[in-house]
Amino acid sequence: MRLTDKLTTGRPNIEVYSETLMELAGRDRDIIVMTSDSRGSGKLVPFAEKFPDQLVEVGIAEQTLVGVSAGLASCGKKVFATSPGCFLTARALEQIKNDVAYSDFPVNLVGISAGVSYGALGSTHHSLHDIAALRAINNIVIVVPADNHETRMAVRAAAESNSPFYLRFGKRPMPHLYGEDEPFEIGRANVISGGNDFAVVACGEAVAPATGAAQLLYNEGINVRVISMHTIKPLDRETLIRAASECRGVITVEEHSVYGGLGEACAGVLMEEGISVPFRRVGIPDEYTVTGSQQEIFNHYGISPEGIAGLIRSLLKVSASGGRV
Amino acid sequence: MAGYTDRELEQKSAGMRLDLLRYIKMAGAGHTGGDLSCIDILNVLYNDVLNVSPETIGSGDRDRYIQSKGHSVEALYVVLAERGFFPERELETLSRYKSHFVGHPTRKVRGVEFNTGALGHGLAISGGIALAGKKDKKSYRVFTLLGDGELAEGSNWEAAMFASHNKLDNLVAILDHNTLQLTDKYSSICNPSPIDEKFSAFGWSVVNVDGHSIPELRRVLNDVPRETGKPTFIIADTIKGKGVSFMENVLKWHHGVPDDAQYQAAVKELEERIGELSA
Numbered sequence: 001m002r003l004t005d006k007l008t009t010g011r012p013n014i015e016v017y018s019e020t021l022m023e024l025a026g027r028d029r030d031i032i033v034m035t036s037d038s039r040g041s042g043k044l045v046p047f048a049e050k051f052p053d054q055l056v057e058v059g060i061a062e063q064t065l066v067g068v069s070a071g072l073a074s075c076g077k078k079v080f081a082t083s084p085g086c087f088l089t090a091r092a093l094e095q096i097k098n099d100v101a102y103s104d105f106p107v108n109l110v111g112i113s114a115g116v117s118y119g120a121l122g123s124t125h126h127s128l129h130d131i132a133a134l135r136a137i138n139n140i141v142i143v144v145p146a147d148n149h150e151t152r153m154a155v156r157a158a159a160e161s162n163s164p165f166y167l168r169f170g171k172r173p174m175p176h177l178y179g180e181d182e183p184f185e186i187g188r189a190n191v192i193s194g195g196n197d198f199a200v201v202a203c204g205e206a207v208a209p210a211t212g213a214a215q216l217l218y219n220e221g222i223n224v225r226v227i228s229m230h231t232i233k234p235l236d237r238e239t240l241i242r243a244a245s246e247c248r249g250v251i252t253v254e255e256h257s258v259y260g261g262l263g264e265a266c267a268g269v270l271m272e273e274g275i276s277v278p279f280r281r282v283g284i285p286d287e288y289t290v291t292g293s294q295q296e297i298f299n300h301y302g303i304s305p306e307g308i309a310g311l312i313r314s315l316l317k318v319s320a321s322g323g324r325v
Numbered sequence: 326m327a328g329y330t331d332r333e334l335e336q337k338s339a340g341m342r343l344d345l346l347r348y349i350k351m352a353g354a355g356h357t358g359g360d361l362s363c364i365d366i367l368n369v370l371y372n373d374v375l376n377v378s379p380e381t382i383g384s385g386d387r388d389r390y391i392q393s394k395g396h397s398v399e400a401l402y403v404v405l406a407e408r409g410f411f412p413e414r415e416l417e418t419l420s421r422y423k424s425h426f427v428g429h430p431t432r433k434v435r436g437v438e439f440n441t442g443a444l445g446h447g448l449a450i451s452g453g454i455a456l457a458g459k460k461d462k463k464s465y466r467v468f469t470l471l472g473d474g475e476l477a478e479g480s481n482w483e484a485a486m487f488a489s490h491n492k493l494d495n496l497v498a499i500l501d502h503n504t505l506q507l508t509d510k511y512s513s514i515c516n517p518s519p520i521d522e523k524f525s526a527f528g529w530s531v532v533n534v535d536g537h538s539i540p541e542l543r544r545v546l547n548d549v550p551r552e553t554g555k556p557t558f559i560i561a562d563t564i565k566g567k568g569v570s571f572m573e574n575v576l577k578w579h580h581g582v583p584d585d586a587q588y589q590a591a592v593k594e595l596e597e598r599i600g601e602l603s604a
Contacts, residue, residue: 031458056456064449068487071453074439075385075461094443094481099450103432103440257501 007175007211014112014169018043020027020155025148031159032056032072036065042082042112062087066095066107073105076218078159084118085127088313093133101139102165105136108158109140110164115205115255116284117170120294126170127283132260134166135233136246139177141234144168144254144262146207147177153184155287157230161186170205172294177207189236190308193222196239196266198312200242202253203229203262206282211291212254212305217312224312232262237269244270249278249315253303258283278315327371330385334539336602338368340570341407343595344416345399348586352420358578360400362563363470367404368469369472370468370541379409382436388465389454391439393447394472394501395429396580402426402434410436444480447471448498455496455556466549468497474506476517482527489528494550497557498529501536503565507579519559529558536561569594591596 004048007233010016024032025047033055039048048055056072057320058064062083069081083087088111089096100107111130118125134140141163145151158165177192184190192207193214202210208230214224225243229236244250250270252263270279282302291298298304334489341364351356370390371377377387382586401425406413411434419423424494425433429442451469458465477480488496500520504510509515521531530552534545542561549557565579568571569591572581584593 053460058487061487063445063480064452064483064487065486067446067449067480068453068456070456071450072451073453073456075454077457077460095446095449098440098443099446180495252352310541 007177009173009206010176012171012173013042013145014122014149014211015168016151017041017110017155017167018047020049020152022050023161023253024156024157025054028078029054030076030078032064032079033076034058034065034069034079036060036083036087038083039111041084042047042110044082049304051307063095066109067091067099068069069107070095070099070103070105070196072252074243078108080108080110080114082092082110085114086125087131089127089133096134096140097137101137104139105231106162106164108167111166111168113171114288115170116294116297119297122291122293124158125287126289128289130166130168130231130258131262133254133259135265138262140166140233142166143230145188145230146228147174148203149176149178149180149182150184154186154230157186168204170294172205174205175208177211187231187234187236190228190230192228193224194225195225196246197223197248198316199227199244199247199250200253200308200312201227201229201240201250201266203232203263204255206255206303209300209304210251210308213308213312215304216309222312222316229262231276232265235265235269240266240269240273241273241290244275244277247277249281249312251282251308251311251315253282253308255303256283258285280311280315282311331539332602333370333544335440336599337407338365338373338539339568339595339599339602341368341400341403343592343599344413345403346387346569346583346588346591347578348403348419349399349582351417352382353582354580355399355582356396356580357582358565358572359394359397359472359501359503361567361569361572362565363501364400364404365537366402366470366499366501366542367537369405369539369546371408373543374546375468376465379435382410385463386463389438389451389467390433391447391451391467392430392441393468393469394444395424395442397501398428398430401430405434405436407435410451423494424562430445438510444472444475445480447486448481451496451498452484452491452493453485455488455493456491458495464474466495466497466602468499472506473500473502473504473511473517473520474514476520477515485524485529487525488556492554493556494552494554497549497559499559499561501563502560503563505565505574505576505579509576514602521533521577528555531558531560533560533562536555536563537567568598
């Protein structure tokens with residue numbers, strides 16, 4: 001994209017998830033969607049109406065959701081176990097670890113209304129731990145799509161894959177970051193805007209504000225490379241290393257705790273590679289999360305065009321003066 | 326199925342008890358008491374009930390066995406070895422560095438369907454397999470073995486509701502009802518009684534069986550589903566440590582390993598039993 005372009009707004013990723021599943025289910029009877037009284041939040045009501053035999057409801061029982069999904073997957077079903085990210089990855093973590101990942105059955109775990117999508121419903125309904133928890137479990141691909149295109153491509157890839165997946169979706173309409181025919185590959189980050197002054201590595205719904213920051217700074221003559229690191233695991237080390245080598249600093253932005261998420265994954269790679277550049281993690285700090293809507297929480301913690309742009313300006317200033325950052 | 330007589334299966338059970346003690350002794354680790362309480366059930370399943378063999382383990386039509394009480398894995402290993410899923414001598418590596426034969430079931434071992442051992446998982450997994458069978462109009466059945474202490478895990482009750490709601494009459498849960506768990510009798514830990522009434526109330530068809538009687542086990546395990554549209558819950562009354570008199574109903578044998586003298590005494594007792602059965 002060109003940074004002078006105004007982004008057009010698409011639909012919530014979760015709607016595109018449901019629509020993509022309907023495309024797949026029409027061709028493949030082995031596609032099964034599992035829900036835990038969550039078909040409404042998952043925008044799966046049309047799916048349930050069109051493919052009643054391919055939707056299995058377990059009720060509010062996330063452990064059973066994942067255990068049954070693993071059993072179905074062991075019989076060749078391509079299961080999308082769909083439940084709010086907060087409950088799916090905390091309540092059913094042991095089923096994810098043992099029945100899916102350790103037993104190695106390709107269940108697609110789909111965390112909906114993830115991060116702080118539920119906003120003012122409060123911390124019981126936030127999932128700020130999910131990426132950290134699942135990163136520490138062997139044999140799960142973790143994908144956090146940023147827009148409708150990434151969502152569609154990620155769902156298709158998950159359906160085809162023989163590996164367990166975790167797909168993470170929010171609720172709000174997302175701007176289009178790509179054209180429909182842009183390449184998408186699991187494990188390969190997409191560079192959304194070029195630039196060598198600074199790099200922002202973001203995922204999911206945090207990519208849009210990162211792009212907004214790049215637009216603000218473009219007008220000031222600062223060229224920011226925005227990378228959508230949609231696959232958190234396996235991480236695209238190459239794209240990250242290139243960005244850190246070619247730019248004057250790196251920040252990561254994510255709708256997740258700063259502990260154990262994208263930021264720490266990137267930091268680990270850069271440390272191992274001996275690449276030392278100004279680096280900051282933007283996300284939800286280790287505190288009782290401020291109350292408010294998703295947008296208010298984003299703004300509060302600087303997950304906004306202004307917040308990200310301000311951080312980049314300050315890091316570039318310190319960097320230019322040769323001072324320690 | 327091979328068509329064994331009751332006496333032949335009883336001989337197998339006694340031999341399997343001897344085997345599992347030998348490998349536990351070699352490894353220096355194992356869940357001896359629970360192995361001995363469920364070995365008759367596993368023997369009957371694999372030698373008289375389950376439509377699965379080393380030749381058909383890859384078939385989508387095979388019956389499935391999921392061991393939810395994964396800690397009794399030595400019993401499963403011995404039965405699978407006896408049934409020819411892998412050479413028995415591989416069990417000499419039990420619990421050794423880089424061995425596939427770890428202390429809970431994993432799919433690295435031929436014949437094992439799921440990696441289990443954390444409790445409260447098997448019933449939901451089995452429910453998923455049973456549901457897939459219904460959707461695909463296959464005639465296979467799913468058997469899962471639960472421990473009675475395990476019933477404290479709430480996930481069992483979620484899965485119990487799921488199974489009856491979906492009318493999974495191709496699902497059979499067997500309770501290894503030896504009444505002892507790690508710390509004490511289950512009745513003094515968090516009493517699940519009355520287990521039969523609870524599962525009946527959850528929509529299951531419940532039946533009791535003597536879990537050490539080969540003819541009784543054959544009759545009950547082969548007579549499923551008991552009611553069309555209902556999953557079957559079989560309460561197999563067992564004795565923890567069964568077959569080695571000084572281990573029976575003694576708490577410390579939950580994961581006790583016999584010392585040399587105890588091992589010799591156990592072997593002597595089991596060999597006498599084999600002698601009686603051969604007479």
